[in-house]
Amino acid sequence: MKLKTTxxxxxxxxxxxxxxxxxxxxxxxxxxxxxxxxxxxxxxFTLDNGLQVxxxxxxxxxxxxxxxxxxxGSADEPRxxxxxxxxxxxxxFKGTKTVKSGEFxxxxxxIGGQENAFTSTDYTAYFQRITPEALEEMMRLEADRxxxxxxxxxxxLPERDVVNEERNARTENNPGSLLREAMNxxxxxxxxxxxxxxxxxxxxNALTKDDAIAFYxxxxxxNNAVLVVAGDVDAETVKxxxxxxxxxxxxxxxxxxxxxxxEPEPRAARRVEMSDARVRTPSxxxxxLVPSYYSNDxxxxxxxxxxxxxxxxxxTSRIYRQLVVEDKVASSAGAWYQGGSLDETQFGxxxxxxxGKTLPEVEAATDxxxxxxLKDGVTEAEVKRAQKRLVRSSIFTQDSQSTLAxxxxxxxxxxxxxxxxxxxxxRINEITVEDVNSVARKYLKLKRSVTGYLKPETxxxxxxx
Amino acid sequence: MKLKTTxxxxxxxxxxxxxxxxxxxxxxxxxxxxxxxxxxxxxxFTLDNGLQVxxxxxxxxxxxxxxxxxxxGSADEPRxxxxxxxxxxxxxFKGTKTVKSGEFxxxxxxIGGQENAFTSTDYTAYFQRITPEALEEMMRLEADRxxxxxxxxxxxLPERDVVNEERNARTENNPGSLLREAMNxxxxxxxxxxxxxxxxxxxxNALTKDDAIAFYxxxxxxNNAVLVVAGDVDAETVKxxxxxxxxxxxxxxxxxxxxxxxEPEPRAARRVEMSDARVRTPSxxxxxLVPSYYSNDxxxxxxxxxxxxxxxxxxTSRIYRQLVVEDKVASSAGAWYQGGSLDETQFGxxxxxxxGKTLPEVEAATDxxxxxxLKDGVTEAEVKRAQKRLVRSSIFTQDSQSTLAxxxxxxxxxxxxxxxxxxxxxRINEITVEDVNSVARKYLKLKRSVTGYLKPETxxxxxxx
Numbered sequence: 041m042k043l044k045t046t047x048x049x050x051x052x053x054x055x056x057x058x059x060x061x062x063x064x065x066x067x068x069x070x071x072x073x074x075x076x077x078x079x080x081x082x083x084x085f086t087l088d089n090g091l092q093v094x095x096x097x098x099x100x101x102x103x104x105x106x107x108x109x110x111x112x113g114s115a116d117e118p119r120x121x122x123x124x125x126x127x128x129x130x131x132x133f134k135g136t137k138t139v140k141s142g143e144f145x146x147x148x149x150x151i152g153g154q155e156n157a158f159t160s161t162d163y164t165a166y167f168q169r170i171t172p173e174a175l176e177e178m179m180r181l182e183a184d185r186x187x188x189x190x191x192x193x194x195x196x197l198p199e200r201d202v203v204n205e206e207r208n209a210r211t212e213n214n215p216g217s218l219l220r221e222a223m224n225x226x227x228x229x230x231x232x233x234x235x236x237x238x239x240x241x242x243x244x245n246a247l248t249k250d251d252a253i254a255f256y257x258x259x260x261x262x263n264n265a266v267l268v269v270a271g272d273v274d275a276e277t278v279k280x281x282x283x284x285x286x287x288x289x290x291x292x293x294x295x296x297x298x299x300x301x302x303e304p305e306p307r308a309a310r311r312v313e314m315s316d317a318r319v320r321t322p323s324x325x326x327x328x329l330v331p332s333y334y335s336n337d338x339x340x341x342x343x344x345x346x347x348x349x350x351x352x353x354x355x356t357s358r359i360y361r362q363l364v365v366e367d368k369v370a371s372s373a374g375a376w377y378q379g380g381s382l383d384e385t386q387f388g389x390x391x392x393x394x395x396g397k398t399l400p401e402v403e404a405a406t407d408x409x410x411x412x413x414l415k416d417g418v419t420e421a422e423v424k425r426a427q428k429r430l431v432r433s434s435i436f437t438q439d440s441q442s443t444l445a446x447x448x449x450x451x452x453x454x455x456x457x458x459x460x461x462x463x464x465x466x467r468i469n470e471i472t473v474e475d476v477n478s479v480a481r482k483y484l485k486l487k488r489s490v491t492g493y494l495k496p497e498t499x500x501x502x503x504x505x
Numbered sequence: 506m507k508l509k510t511t512x513x514x515x516x517x518x519x520x521x522x523x524x525x526x527x528x529x530x531x532x533x534x535x536x537x538x539x540x541x542x543x544x545x546x547x548x549x550f551t552l553d554n555g556l557q558v559x560x561x562x563x564x565x566x567x568x569x570x571x572x573x574x575x576x577x578g579s580a581d582e583p584r585x586x587x588x589x590x591x592x593x594x595x596x597x598f599k600g601t602k603t604v605k606s607g608e609f610x611x612x613x614x615x616i617g618g619q620e621n622a623f624t625s626t627d628y629t630a631y632f633q634r635i636t637p638e639a640l641e642e643m644m645r646l647e648a649d650r651x652x653x654x655x656x657x658x659x660x661x662l663p664e665r666d667v668v669n670e671e672r673n674a675r676t677e678n679n680p681g682s683l684l685r686e687a688m689n690x691x692x693x694x695x696x697x698x699x700x701x702x703x704x705x706x707x708x709x710n711a712l713t714k715d716d717a718i719a720f721y722x723x724x725x726x727x728n729n730a731v732l733v734v735a736g737d738v739d740a741e742t743v744k745x746x747x748x749x750x751x752x753x754x755x756x757x758x759x760x761x762x763x764x765x766x767x768e769p770e771p772r773a774a775r776r777v778e779m780s781d782a783r784v785r786t787p788s789x790x791x792x793x794l795v796p797s798y799y800s801n802d803x804x805x806x807x808x809x810x811x812x813x814x815x816x817x818x819x820x821t822s823r824i825y826r827q828l829v830v831e832d833k834v835a836s837s838a839g840a841w842y843q844g845g846s847l848d849e850t851q852f853g854x855x856x857x858x859x860x861g862k863t864l865p866e867v868e869a870a871t872d873x874x875x876x877x878x879l880k881d882g883v884t885e886a887e888v889k890r891a892q893k894r895l896v897r898s899s900i901f902t903q904d905s906q907s908t909l910a911x912x913x914x915x916x917x918x919x920x921x922x923x924x925x926x927x928x929x930x931x932r933i934n935e936i937t938v939e940d941v942n943s944v945a946r947k948y949l950k951l952k953r954s955v956t957g958y959l960k961p962e963t964x965x966x967x968x969x970x
Contacts, residue, residue: 311775
């Protein structure tokens with residue numbers, strides 16, 4: 041299950057001086073839920089300026105998780121300015137009218153807090169872990185930078201170097217990331233999900249102060265944000281503090297409905313192949329364009345979560361059993377579904393050949409699993425077991441305060457409701473064998489897909505490269 | 506050479522009631538030139554409102570070619586409104602404040618004229634062939650619709666159906682076009698050249714009157730246009746008439762520099778495969794991302810024109826000889842270069858297998874030709890012969906008035922000058938063996954390419970499709 045996260049998650053985190061880079065969890069259905077019966081009493085209200093506030097009480101320890109989510113990610117960037125959402129995330133630490141550059145992080149450190157920030161295709165979020173006593177100060181600071189950010193040329197340029205270095209470390213020096221970038225670009229023919237969150241190198245290099253300010257002025261406004269406070273607090277206190285702090289922030293803009301271009305009907309199977317001397321283990325991957333939890337109003341996303349569990353959920357899954365256990369062509373293999381994006385998303389397969397086996401053999405074995413699935417469908421027992429595993433894992437997520445805060449924050453930023461998040465286990469349990477077979481047959485078509493091969497560089501490939 | 510045109514040209518023509526749809530010629534270097542020594546005395550001037558006028562005297566017959574070129578093509582469209590440039594081209598025949606819908610074309614027919622219009626990635630042009638006596642009336646009519654277009658809901662909707670039908674006829678019912686669309690989308694990861702000129706079907710269906718008016722108001726202004734008058738006229742007369750007609754059109758907007766996103770450095774070879782029951786002859790194609798005449802200031806485009814001639818110019822070319830004559834794997838094969846686009850363009854190969862031969866065999870034979878080229882380079886004799894053929898063909902183009910008008914109009918719309926167009930043969934003749942080898946080795950790398958397979962549908966593919 042861990043591998044799913046590292047492959048599928050498309051989230052960039054700001055590395056501050058205080059916290060290591062962490063990976064955000066998948067905000068997919070697999071982690072969406074907190075059953076109403078057993079979970080926390082989550083409440084929500086909206087301030088006069090449009091800021092939506094979500095409170096998740098968790099009294100087990102004197103700790104509070106404070107997050108602000110903006111409905112603005114890389115897919116909302118203007119064309120040609122890719123990377124500006126992530127760059128702005130970095131610049132948000134560069135000071136306001138009253139707080140000097142770096143002081144924000146220093147204050148959090150002083151009160152023993154932890155912080156991070158991350159940018160995705162659909163949102164940008166700022167996160168802190170603090171003691172309950174520090175919450176008001178935290179809210180004051182975060183509200184301050186929602187409207188008072190001050191950007192100067194001296195702050196802008198060095199931070200652009202930092203972002204460039206981040207791109208070098210994450211992508212340029214990582215053949216797997218470069219291939220994933222190329223696969224995304226090939227899969228999405230018209231939608232901005234084909235553009236990397238961190239931005240194309242040449243465009244990041246050309247980002248300006250004006251680009252950052254324009255993005256900030258357009259999207260960083262209370263009516264375009266969701267505040268999540270989880271932990272040792274009650275809703276009443278949060279409300280009083282929120283009105284005292286965030287309540288004073290002006291409604292600065294009207295971003296309106298999120299305008300995204302749609303994908304055309306896919307017509308042709310695509311393949312992307314990369315050879316690189318730095319590759320140690322060859323790998324195969326395949327992604328299909330499929331609906332997300334937010335891209336249509338059906339239960340197809342729930343069905344895909346069940347299918348993902350059946351095909352790729354651990355060592356009892358169809359893919360693992362066929363490729364690793366039975367055919368012995370792969371040393372690792374699986375399937376994943378990234379349901380938590382606003383627009384059409386990906387259902388994916390991956391595998392690495394065992395010693396002596398080849399990428400085409402891994403691909404052929406995967407195709408065999410898919411062909412059998414499309415022909416014979418899944419079984420009642422498989423669906424039941426997948427449902428159990430999914431619902432159980434959603435209950436486990438309630439154990440982590442920050443995971444819960446991320447799930448509610450991410451989902452509500454994309455337009456979900458508390459009720460919908462909490463009813464996810466019920467909706468998963470309603471999925472039938474027919475629902476699963478139907479989405480598989482409707483969407484797992486080669487023409488909807490991109491296939492990637494990552495290979496160690498050989499002399500022959502060097503000439504071709 | 507004809508096949509080059511049908512594969513490479515990306516131009517849509519409006520089918521009016523008066524003229525058949527015709528194909529615009531490649532505006533590549535191969536057809537760019539008219540040697541100053543032997544060619545017409547072309548002159549150019551600019552009206553006060555910014556309209557650039559080009560006059561190409563040709564007294565052989567009492568015929569005049571009149572063209573207006575707008576610096577606005579599909580690559581200038583706003584995201585999500587693909588197809589609007591072409592749709593507006595259609596709507597330009599729907600009447601103005603003083604000329605009723607259809608009257609424009611009726612008037613041209615009445616004076617015995619011919620007309621057409623076409624949309625490309627980088628421009629939209631309107632073309633008429635008339636007698637010299639009708640020139641003033643023609644200019645009055647064309648100037649009128651430069652600023653006085655009247656669009657109503659009743660005109661808009663039926664014409665959108667016409668455009669949709671055009672997409673159905675050209676693309677939806679043509680597997681080769683669908684594959685080319687998918688290949689373009691895969692080759693261009695960030696640039697609008699990845700979006701079809703005619704527009705994605707779902708976006709064309711959603712185009713509105715406001716989209717058309719916004720595009721018209723932004724780009725259809727004299728300072729964003731080039732007028733070409735070729736034929737039985739002199740520059741003085743054209744100047745007087747132009748001032749009398751176009752001179753009265755207000756400078757309606759300032760489109761400014763053309764903003765295009767740039768491609769990232771390509772990292773991974775891409776492949777696109779399509780199977781369709783309507784395919785009779787399988788075909789292989791490969792395109793590399795390379796510079797155009799306008800995308801950089803080097804002589805690389807000239808070198809690519811020479812290389813294209815060596816690899817793909819007719820039956821003595823390397824590709825044809827190797828694939829069709831020697832290896833006998835292909836029934837047809839060639840190479841092409843589309844130099845005349847504003848931004849990075851394509852250098853392409855194609856081939857169809859002979860009976861009993863396969864697409865991978867055609868591809869392998871093509872790769873053998875490319876590998877040999879990269880290893881051993883071209884010869885002095887090949888370069889000399891290619892130069893002779895290119896320059897000779899550029900002299901032939903002077904024989905056609907409308908071709909000359911298209912060459913000057915297209916080139917100057919993209920920013921070229923009369924001097925540059927006329928010195929093209931000299932620049933071609935300066936290309937050396939090293940220049941050709943250098944561009945081949947710099948750009949013909951698999952990671953810069955997309956490879957396409959178009960296959961007849963088989964039962965197996967049906968399941969996959």
